Amino acid sequence: AQTVTQSQPEMSVQEAETVTLSCTYDTSESDYYLFWYKQPPSRQMILVIRQEAYKQQNATENRFSVNFQKAAKSFSLKISDSQLGDAAMYFCAYRNLGGGADGLTFGKGTHLIIQP
Amino acid sequence: DAGITQSPRHKVTETGTPVTLRCHQTENHRYMYWYRQDPGHGLRLIHYSYGVKDTDKGEVSDGYSVSRSKTEDFLLTLESATSSQTSVYFCAISEFQGADTQYFGPGTRLTVL
Numbered sequence: 001a002q003t004v005t006q007s008q009p010e011m012s013v014q015e016a017e018t019v020t021l022s023c024t025y026d027t028s029e030s031d032y033y034l035f036w037y038k039q040p041p042s043r044q045m046i047l048v049i050r051q052e053a054y055k056q057q058n059a060t061e062n063r064f065s066v067n068f069q070k071a072a073k074s075f076s077l078k079i080s081d082s083q084l085g086d087a088a089m090y091f092c093a094y095r096n097l098g099g100g101a102d103g104l105t106f107g108k109g110t111h112l113i114i115q116p
Numbered sequence: 117d118a119g120i121t122q123s124p125r126h127k128v129t130e131t132g133t134p135v136t137l138r139c140h141q142t143e144n145h146r147y148m149y150w151y152r153q154d155p156g157h158g159l160r161l162i163h164y165s166y167g168v169k170d171t172d173k174g175e176v177s178d179g180y181s182v183s184r185s186k187t188e189d190f191l192l193t194l195e196s197a198t199s200s201q202t203s204v205y206f207c208a209i210s211e212f213q214g215a216d217t218q219y220f221g222p223g224t225r226l227t228v229l
Contacts, residue, residue: 050217
C-alpha cells in the first residue's frame, strides 16, 4: 500500500515571502500522479497543482510550483509571494495509475499560517 | 466549480441509529468517491464507484455501505452509527480513473452521540 508523509504539521511565513511544504511518499509503482490540495477554513478541498510521475518537468501554476524528485520520492510545494488568502491546510495526495483500489491517498496535512 | 452537493451538511445522531448521506453531481462523471476526514489522519477513502451499481471498498470501509442506482447520486449508509464514525465526510467525483483530477463536494459534518 502507498503512504504519504507530510512531516511539517504547521508552517508560518511572512506575507510576500516564499515557503516550501514537504511531502514524501512510498510506492512500488512507476506510474502515478501527485497532487496538492488546499483546504481553507471553509472546509472546501481545492486543487492547487498536479504532477504526472512520467514527466521530469516540474509543474507550475502561477505562484505555486513543485519540486518533484522521483528517485527520492519527494514532492514539495513552493508558494512564492505568499498572500493572506494562502492560509489553509495543505494536503499532499497520491493516485496510482495501476491496479488496486482507486482513489487518493492523502498525507495528514500541513497547516500554513501567513503572518501579515 | 464542479457541480457537487452533499446532504445533509450537518447531522447529529445517536449511537445505533442508521444514517444515510447523499452525494449528488451534475457533471455526469463516471467515478464517485466517499472519504472521511479526521484530525491527524488527513482524508481516507471509504468506498468508491466506477459506474451505476458498480462499487468497491476503500481503506476504511468497515461499518459503511454504499449504493449507486443512477449516475448522479452516490449514497453512503452507516447501518448502525457509532461514536467512532463522528467525522467530516467528503464526496468526490472524477470523469476518468487514474490520471484524472478528483473534485470534492463541500463536506458533511456528522456527530454521533
